[in-house]
Amino acid sequence: MSKVCLNGYREYYSDTTTPMNNLEQFREQTRAWLEDNCPSSMRTSTPDGEVIWGGRKQTWLNPDSKLWLERMAERGWTVPRWPTKYGGGGLNADQDKILMEEMRAINARSPLQSFGIWMLGPALLEFASDEQKKHYLPQIARGEIRWCQGYSEPNYGSDLAGLQTKAEDMGDYYLVNGAKIWTSYADEADWIFCLVRTDLDAPKHEGISFLLFDMDSEGVSTSPIPLISGASPFCQTFFDDVKVPKHQLVGELNNGWTIAKRLLQHERQMISGIGGNSALGGTGIKLEDLAKQCLGEENGRIADPTLRQDICEHRMNDLAFQLTMSRSGEEAKSGNLDANLASIFKYYGTEQNKRKYERMLNLMGTQMLGWGGDTFSTKELANTRQWLRSKANSIEGGTSEVQLNVISKRVLGLPD
Ligand SMILES: Cc1cc2nc3c(=O)[nH]c(=O)nc-3n(C[C@H](O)[C@H](O)[C@H](O)COP(=O)(O)OP(=O)(O)OC[C@H]3O[C@@H](n4cnc5c(N)ncnc54)[C@H](O)[C@@H]3O)c2cc1C
Structure with a gap:
């Protein structure tokens, strides 16, 4: 543990x-x-x-x-x-x-x-x-380097350890060739922390290394991919004979999987916070306040009993989640917490955030389905995009199904 x-x-x-x-x-x-x-x-x-x-x-x-x-x-x-x-x-x-x-x-x-603060820094430490x-x-x-994360590849997302981008030992540098996908902000980042295959013959988890390199290096190019929400925050990233000085390898050669897994735990912990409060992301309005606005109040209470129950349930789950997170924080001080618990928080926090937006959609109805035009306020248009963006929460940083696999195997110790 x-x-x-x-x-x-x-x-x-x-x-x-x-x-x-x-x-x-x-x-x-x-x-x-x-x-x-x-x-x-x-x-x-x-x-x-x-x-x-x-x-x-x-x-x-x-x-x-x-x-x-x-x-x-x-x-x-x-x-x-x-x-x-x-x-x-x-x-x-x-x-x-x-x-x-x-x-x-x-x-x-x-x-x-900063991905440097949330993910890379703790792994470097x-x-x-x-x-x-x-x-x-x-x-x-100091915020001088903006980082992106080169993990996923076109055929290797959940099965990350199968990655094929390779780095060949050329004496005083590695020669990197391959492609990554879904690289958030690759077109705006200065440097990348990147998983590469350095031993083609070793079992897949044992031939991976963890490299850092400058996105301005010759041979690096990016191509933005639009998200369902309309924005293009991530890219396909190509490496074509990129030379990476050897001192930019972190940890031991072929031991990058250990670092990759730890960094993912930090990433999952960070993402889990997304669903951890009851204010609706971007609107600053709590679900119950929004309900009052949309449906009016009856003696200070929301009129529709089913909706009232739904909102109470959501609020209670939010609070329980927050308390569980802070209890774990306290327990960690005693120094005996399983790092794989980050998967529980990632799973619950992101699913809760998706539920939050679904409930918001129930409240606002067609006013939350606008894509443009005068009949929708700027806030409503932003809400539509945020609802769509929330769908990616349970994919980024490892899907909900993958978190459930980690929880069952590594936390609960269930057989394969
Ligand atoms: C907004 C966003 C930002 C991202 N940013 C980055 C980034 O900066 N850097 C980066 O490297 N990657 C990034 N990703 C990629 C992300 O990590 C992958 O999308 C994710 O790991 C899933 O991989 P995949 O897309 O290849 O899906 P697949 O692995 O092809 O999965 C497809 C479906 O099959 C299911 N599945 C797969 N294997 C199993 C299994 N063993 N058991 C049960 N179900 C399974 C999955 O849950 C999923 O529903 C980002 C993704 C999103 C959505």
């Missing part, structure tokens, strides 16, 4: 506890620092065009976003729990919780969205050489 803290951070990041009076002091200092340093325009929800992913291609619609990122990064608070020597804040779990609470209290935006950690982690913390 591998031990992992289910809020995405492994125990060893900083497992010290802080006495309560010191925590109160930490809260006061944090509140004062945020008050002085969080620009007022960063105390609102983030409009689509102002989400900061960092990297070389980042544009700054609102200059305060840049200032906010720089200030948070300087303090190590883009990655509060990473060690300070790698650009983190060195906070323990209690302090991290306080920071999040204080940020929420002033509605502070997250300064940086565990598997990379110290030289690699010192090189990549501070850049991730």
Whole structure:
């Protein structure tokens, strides 16, 4: 059983506890620092065009976003729990919780969205050489590199270990040839963390390595694929004789599957949060408030009893899920949690998010089926797209069926 803290951070990041009076002091200092340093325009929800992913291609619609990122990064608070020597804040779990609470209290935006923070960084902390950690982690913390994930291939998604993109040893570099698919933001990313086959004869799990390389390398090209929601956030990605310096291999040659699996656990944990609150994504409206708006109130209660029951059930499941997540976070402090539990959260969180949108559709009816035109408000048009986008939640990061397989085999120990 591998031990992992289910809020995405492994125990060893900083497992010290802080006495309560010191925590109160930490809260006061944090509140004062945020008050002085969080620009007022960063105390609102983030409009689509102002989400900061960092990297070389980042544009700054609102200059305060840049200032906010720089200030948070300087303090190590883009990655509060990473060690300070790698650009983190060195906070323990209690302090991290306080920071999040204080940020929420002033509605502070997250300064940086990043696959580097959510997925790659935690894997590098565990598997990379110290030289690699010192090189990549501070850049991730400062938002200087935007990463994409080169895992899935046209015929190898759920059966990921069958991947065929190969990297040949050419002396002082690897020569990479092949294609990836569904690579989120590959056309906007600076670097890729990529699974490649380095031993064609070994059993499939034992011939895979984990490489990092620059998306500007000669021989890398991308072709965007539209999603059902109309956006094109992912690509097919091609590698044609791409030369990758050998020092960009993470971990041991042919041992990339171990890293790949751990990174997937971090990814699944991150995705699971998507369904973890009762506000409807993008609208900021809770399901029960939306119901009141759509159906009117009867003595302060929603009139339709079936709908009322449905909404209560949803809300109760949301709360139970949140409590289970925080209980696991607490249990992780004792250091004995199975990392495969991330599959349970991924499965439940994404299915719950899909249910949330289905219920929203029941409430709004045809007003949530608009694709354009004057009869729909901007918010309604966005809702339609978000409902369609939610369908991908239970596919990205490994499908629900695959999570059920992991849970039955690795968590429950059922036979194959
Ligand atoms: C929005 C989005 C973003 C993504 N971003 C990335 C990214 O950045 N990088 C990346 O590498 N990939 C990315 N992916 C790809 C994603 O990881 C794969 O789509 C996913 O792993 C499923 O693989 P597949 O599409 O090849 O489906 P398949 O593996 O072909 O599966 C098809 C169906 O068969 C079922 N199935 C397959 N095997 C089994 C089994 N053993 N038991 C039961 N059922 C099974 C699946 O559940 C599914 O319903 C993204 C996908 C989406 C939707």
